[in-house]
Amino acid sequence: MRTEQSPLNSGFGFHTTAEQVLAGRDLRGFHAIVTGGYSGIGVETVRALVRAGARVVVPARDLDKARRTLRDIPEAELERLDLGDPESIDAFAARYVASGRPLHVLIQSAGVMACPLERDGRGFERQFATNHLGHFLLTAGLWPALRRAEAARVVSVSSLGHRICAVDFDDPHFAHRPYDKWIAYGQSKTANALFALELDRRARGHGVRAFSLHPGEILTDLVRHLSPEDLRRVGAIDATGNIQPPEVTGFKTVAQGAATQVWCATSPQLDGRGGVYCEDCDIAPAVGGDSPEKRGVRPWARDAAAARRLWELSEQQLGREFFIG
Template sequence: MATPQIALHSGLGAQTTAIEALAGRDLSGRHAIVTGGYSGLGLETVRVLAGAGARVTVPGRDLAQAQLALQGIAGVDIAALDLLDPSSIDAFASAFLATGAPLHMLVNSAGIMACPLRRDARGYEAQFATNHLGHFQLTARLWPALRRANGARVVSVSSRGHVIAPIDLTDPHFQHRPYDKWQAYAQSKNANALFAVELDRLGAAHGVRAFSLHPGSILTPLARHLDLEDLRRVGALDEHDRVNPPPESNFKTVQQGAATAVWCATSAQLDGMGGVYCEDCDIACVMADDGMGAGVRRSAVDPQLSRRLWALSERMTGVAFDPAAA
């Protein structure tokens, strides 16, 4: 049965930190992969999961930067992965599968935001390719390890930015319309949420549940492509164009921003649930179609749209997903 997109009233909230969201849970003997795990929210997610005893693999393009960022955190492995390169994704997944380890938590946290138009070798727009298609292929390739866990969670970091524009399945790569960096970001974040809906439908019978989430507004390296106008628009700067820190800016700290991903990956409150969009360590409510505040647009968790996106993603990646495959 599908989990309703209705708040649990978890007792947690926007100020909850990732350590508090973990609620003292012992993760010894569990394996996690966190993409984007050497910067920003991903790094804090790794720190908390590893600190609770999990063995965490952090894939990345810049291994030297990853080693520097993760230095001193026990229980962490680093491996090469480029989400824009299908062969790199396959190589990473094959190496992990060869270890025979189960995968209890896959946190798809890596992403790019509002960048200038860039295309990968296939001609695919980079935000859609990185934020969605790369994680789609990675999850599909790691599926045997997820099933092996006999109880796994896949967590996709979406964004409230999904409300900026809906996903355009007829032209996701801006081949027939002018490129807009924010529309491109928005549709990739819609894709993250829709991905969780269909993955959960396919995976629930095999012990794999999926979630998407809005982490909150946080200034991290993800904002590296934003100019002054962008930063003013999102409320990151004060009237003197100085960084407006939390809580004055209504932004979260990195520790608070990582909380919902950790909660989705570990909380017993979500046992037996899945396929929902979360925020502030709770299941988010569905907002009005023209809403811009808290919650999730109905179109971002629409089961029919999620199946259409899934079929398109299989065609674009050439990866046929078989949930029964071991």
């Protein structure tokens, strides 16, 4: 059934942790892939899923870093994947599909934020290419495994950054407009939400549902490209450059930041639902484009026509049809 973009009053909230979301759950026999699972909230997501009994694959561009980061979670299975390299994406997906395992949940937690202008070999801007196009291609490659699960979820990690702007369909890679790191980030996060919306529309008949979410403001490696001025502006550091604790900034801890993506991936409260944007372990309210609030999803990130247009643009740019059948 189609779900309206309105809160469920889930009983969870801002301070909920990933472990609390899964309290009492038994996920043995549950197979998951978590991109970005060796950094920031991805690590806590993997930890919570593994503790609940799930089998988790963590694809990584830097396997040595992944091994070091996940050394206390030996159950996590590491695989090589570079979301900026279509050949690497195809190879990873082919290996997983060939293993014969189902894929009950794909959590797309990897991403880059507000980096200087970089282009890959195709001329694609890095944030749009990694945050959206890489995950689009990965989901397409893993489609047989998602279908094999019979009831699967794809969880696309967006951000409150989506409120910055819509996707510029005429120039997504800044070929004809000045590059702005925040505009580039904002459109990539809007793309994450639109991808989940359209994937859910196309895939629900096959038992695959999709969700997008804002994990919360969290101080992780994702901010590595931000200047001290950027960090002071958002309150992450004080005037002398010292990192502010969560109780001062109002940010979430990493464990709290992982909670919403774990909730979207596993919660029975979302059974029969999909295509919605979530925050604080609940469906977020729909708000206007001029809303002064940080909460809520803006109109351009829940626009069905824009979601279809993004899907078509993605297939065109990747030279690949994402066939769902």
